Amino acid sequence: MEDMVHVDRAMSTEQDIKISAKGVQVHYADTHAIRDVDVDIDDKTVTAFIGPSGCGKSTFLRCINRMNDTIDIARVTGDIRIDGEDIYDPKVDPVQLRAKVGMVFQKPNPFPKSIYDNVAYGPKIHGLARNKADLDEIVEKSLRKAALWDEAKDRLTAPGTGLSGGQQQRLCIARAIATAPEVLLMDEPCSALDPIATAQVEELIDELRRSFSVVIVTHSMQQAARVSQKTAFFHLGNLVEYDDTDKIFTNPQDPRTESYISGRIG
Amino acid sequence: MQSLTTPLLLIFALAVIGYFLAKSRALHVAGGDIRTLVSLPNQHALNTALSTIVPPAAAVLLFALYARLTGGEPNWFFSLVILGLGVTGCALSLIGIKTDSRARTYAERWILGLLIFASSIAILTTIGIVFSMLFETFNFFGQYDWRDFFFSLSWSPNFRGNSDLGIIPLLWGTLYVSFIALLFAVPIGLFAAIYLSEYAGPRLRSIAKPAIEVLAGIPTIVYGLFALITVGPLLRDVFAEPMGLGQSASSVMTAGLVMGIMLIPFVSSLSDDIINAVPQAMRDGSLGLGATPSETIRQVVIPAALPGIVGAVLLAASRAIGETMIVVLGAGAAARLSLNPFEAMTTVTVKIVSQLTGDTDFASPETLVAFALGLTLFVITLGLNVFALYIVRKYREQYE
Ligand SMILES: Nc1ncnc2c1ncn2[C@@H]1O[C@H](COP(=O)(O)OP(=O)(O)OP(=O)(O)O)[C@@H](O)[C@H]1O
Ligand SMILES: [Mg+2]
Numbered sequence: 284m285e286d287m288v289h290v291d292r293a294m295s296t297e298q299d300i301k302i303s304a305k306g307v308q309v310h311y312a313d314t315h316a317i318r319d320v321d322v323d324i325d326d327k328t329v330t331a332f333i334g335p336s337g338c339g340k341s342t343f344l345r346c347i348n349r350m351n352d353t354i355d356i357a358r359v360t361g362d363i364r365i366d367g368e369d370i371y372d373p374k375v376d377p378v379q380l381r382a383k384v385g386m387v388f389q390k391p392n393p394f395p396k397s398i399y400d401n402v403a404y405g406p407k408i409h410g411l412a413r414n415k416a417d418l419d420e421i422v423e424k425s426l427r428k429a430a431l432w433d434e435a436k437d438r439l440t441a442p443g444t445g446l447s448g449g450q451q452q453r454l455c456i457a458r459a460i461a462t463a464p465e466v467l468l469m470d471e472p473c474s475a476l477d478p479i480a481t482a483q484v485e486e487l488i489d490e491l492r493r494s495f496s497v498v499i500v501t502h503s504m505q506q507a508a509r510v511s512q513k514t515a516f517f518h519l520g521n522l523v524e525y526d527d528t529d530k531i532f533t534n535p536q537d538p539r540t541e542s543y544i545s546g547r548i549g
Numbered sequence: 550m551q552s553l554t555t556p557l558l559l560i561f562a563l564a565v566i567g568y569f570l571a572k573s574r575a576l577h578v579a580g581g582d583i584r585t586l587v588s589l590p591n592q593h594a595l596n597t598a599l600s601t602i603v604p605p606a607a608a609v610l611l612f613a614l615y616a617r618l619t620g621g622e623p624n625w626f627f628s629l630v631i632l633g634l635g636v637t638g639c640a641l642s643l644i645g646i647k648t649d650s651r652a653r654t655y656a657e658r659w660i661l662g663l664l665i666f667a668s669s670i671a672i673l674t675t676i677g678i679v680f681s682m683l684f685e686t687f688n689f690f691g692q693y694d695w696r697d698f699f700f701s702l703s704w705s706p707n708f709r710g711n712s713d714l715g716i717i718p719l720l721w722g723t724l725y726v727s728f729i730a731l732l733f734a735v736p737i738g739l740f741a742a743i744y745l746s747e748y749a750g751p752r753l754r755s756i757a758k759p760a761i762e763v764l765a766g767i768p769t770i771v772y773g774l775f776a777l778i779t780v781g782p783l784l785r786d787v788f789a790e791p792m793g794l795g796q797s798a799s800s801v802m803t804a805g806l807v808m809g810i811m812l813i814p815f816v817s818s819l820s821d822d823i824i825n826a827v828p829q830a831m832r833d834g835s836l837g838l839g840a841t842p843s844e845t846i847r848q849v850v851i852p853a854a855l856p857g858i859v860g861a862v863l864l865a866a867s868r869a870i871g872e873t874m875i876v877v878l879g880a881g882a883a884a885r886l887s888l889n890p891f892e893a894m895t896t897v898t899v900k901i902v903s904q905l906t907g908d909t910d911f912a913s914p915e916t917l918v919a920f921a922l923g924l925t926l927f928v929i930t931l932g933l934n935v936f937a938l939y940i941v942r943k944y945r946e947q948y949e
Contacts, residue, residue, distance in 0.1 A: 350837060353829075355751070382839025392830035395853045404848070405838040455834070462838055 301326035301466060301496045302347060307361035309342050309351065316342045318520040320361075324513070329492050331507035331528065332500045334517035335543065340500045341389055343517070344468045347498070348384035349377040365466070382409055385464030387472045389500075391451035393443035393458075398435050401443040401454055402426060405462030421461055428490070429457035430483035448475040456484065460491070467491060469499045473506065485510050504544055508532050516540045553609060556628040560635040564601040567639040571597035574646050588652035593642075596652040599659035600638035605631040682927065685920035693914040698921060704884035706904065706915045714918045716925060718884040722801070722894040723926075726876060727869035729805025729890065730812055734869075735862055737809075738816025745817070746824040747846055758821065765814040769874040776807040776879030789891035797881070802890040804879030808872055812865045819864065823857030824850060856941040863937040867930050873898040897922050 302324040309317035316339045324330050332340040342351070349370060351357040363370050370380055382405075393401050402422045405411070412418035422439075426432040431453040435446075443454050452475050459467060469488070473481045488510050491497050501507050507514055508528060515525040516539075524531060524540045535541045575590035576583065583590060608631050615621060646652070690698070693714060701715025741761060745754050781798035784806070789795050827850050835845040851858070873896075881893035882903060904919040911917070 348837065350833060353833060353836060378839055378841050381837055386837040388830065388833060388837065390830060392828070392834040394831060394834060394849050404835070408838070408840050408844055458838065
């Protein structure tokens with residue numbers, strides 16, 4: 284217990300900024316989805332994005348690993364830096380960036396491959412394993428962390444698409460952490476999970492915080508309060524309020540934040 | 550069948566009248582409130598129309614079959630029978646309209662029957678084709694030893710008798726030409742499809758895709774001329790002669806190359822549609838893990854699209870095996886068993902045509918062999934399709 288307190292204090296004193304966004308705007312053709320968002324995301328911290336459906340949480344998340352590049356009609360302007368480096372600089376290779384900034388998508392999207400190959404996909408591409416035994420170990424560790432190992436260990440060669448929705452979501456989490464990213468972006472990772480698996484994933488997020496920064500989008504206020512240290516509230520494409528999670532939930536400054544967390548807008 | 554036109558037209562008119570009669574009668578029975586009806590007026594109307602048309606139509610089909618077998622002619626009695634059937638069907642279903650009658654179920658059954666009929670036509674036709682071929686093939690094997698047909702290495706028909714009718718040189722030509730055609734068409738078509746669906750912008754795509762598909766609209770005889778006049782001499786002058794592989798302008802290579810060009814749009818257009826059908830979320834998942842676009846295509850998109858791509862390739866293969874015109878003009882008509890791709894050869898289909906043209910009687914083995922050749926070809930393409938289905942299904946089981 285004392286250890287924990289110690290760790291927490293150490294964390295709150297040494298707050299490096301991992302991701303820094305300034306004046307970010309996103310347009311989808313004529314839709315202005317993100318309006319002038321400024322935010323600094325700390326290293327070794329869990330940051331929660333909350334806000335009503337369609338307010339631009341996923342869109343902003345996809346800016347951080349340049350997944351919006353794959354949408355033809357999306358246009359991103361503004362400045363986003365990771366470790367001080369502008370990720371929209373023409374010199375930056377989005378492929379390398381995405382290896383560093385992992386992502387779990389809102390809808391589970393396992394590959395039409397075996398469970399094993401799904402998890403081994405990233406490590407194989409990035410040459411993270413020296414041999415088969417290494418790879419086996421990475422796969423097992425990732426599946427364990429994503430709380431899927433017990434269900435999957437006897438059917439590693441079965442197709443990942445044959446799992447249940449919640450299992451697929453955990454498979455996608457395992458797949459993302461297997462590449463050992465520095466930043467993990469999770470878009471509603473628990474939306475299809477039962478309370479037990481949710482608790483396991485939250486435990487994982489807490490553990491990941493030791494080494495990475497984690498950004499999680501969630502519709503559950505309780506989850507945001509449980510796992511995150513910082514919370515950002517989005518509304519209609521604006522970042523309305525961004526502060527320590529405690530403060531957002533106990534003493535929000537903006538009336539819109541207040542009414543959202545108390546359930547009046549959504 | 551001339552004399553059946555009038556009764557059939559009458560039946561059709563009766564069905565239209567029955568449709569409206571049934572509708573108004575249903576409304577009348579309902580007494581203004583259609584919620585009291587178990588089936589809606591439209592369903593009653595449909596049931597009446599179908600009950601009027603389907604039985605006479607079925608009777609006409611049966612009669613046509615009977616007439617084909619016995620040589621009978623339609624007469625006034627038969628016209629009366631079909632008219633009677635139509636009137637009875639119409640009247641019975643009109644009388645049957647009550648608030649609680651289940652016209653909906655009956656109408657659904659009529660429609661189901663029509664659908665089943667349509668699908669059985671396709672199957673029955675296949676069976677019919679096989680039987681007509683089978684019959685002549687048996688005739689052929691009555692006159693010519695099947696061992697010689699399947700295992701003899703020489704093809705030299707002689708209309709005065711004493712022919713060598715071995716299928717092997719022809720089959721070899723067919724497979725060799727098709728193989729070369731696929732060797733060109735599959736990689737080029739597939740790469741074109743990948744470029745168009747994964748890399749090209751929407752503007753380029755909207756121009757390039759139709760442009761490639763134009764290739765599919767060119768008649769094969771035009772391809773044949775292209776092979777004869779341009780490709781053949783070119784290949785001979787550039788490759789065959791300098792390398793000492795022969796002086797023939799018509800060659801397996803010529804026909805294969807031109808056929809390959811013809812097949813490109815088959816492969817590319819189908820593969821393109823199939824690749825496009827792979828969900829974007831799949832690509833996002835791979836790109837999001839830091840895979841490059843080409844890694845994503847190789848490891849995620851293509852495997853997901855593979856069953857469809859295999860289907861596209863096998864469709865192209867069937868086209869290649871059945872192609873005749875390009876072979877006649879590009880590869881010649883000489884049956885030969887050789888490995889040299891710059892030599893003239895010929896295929897099964899070409900020989901089927903040449904055995905059946907000219908004035909020959911349909912009793913000698915030299916003409917009947919065409920049916921044996923056709924049946925063999927049919928069995929091969931059938932086997933190919935079954936094999937394709939097997940692969941596709943196996944793959945599906947694994948990945949869906
Ligand atoms: N690919 C796209 N093309 C066009 N418009 C899009 C696209 N993706 C998102 N949008 C629009 O951008 C806005 C923000 O969408 P976004 O997906 O970021 O919302 P969200 O906050 O993640 O919502 P949810 O909680 O429902 O997931 C919405 O108005 C949406 O219609
Ligand atoms: Mg979202």
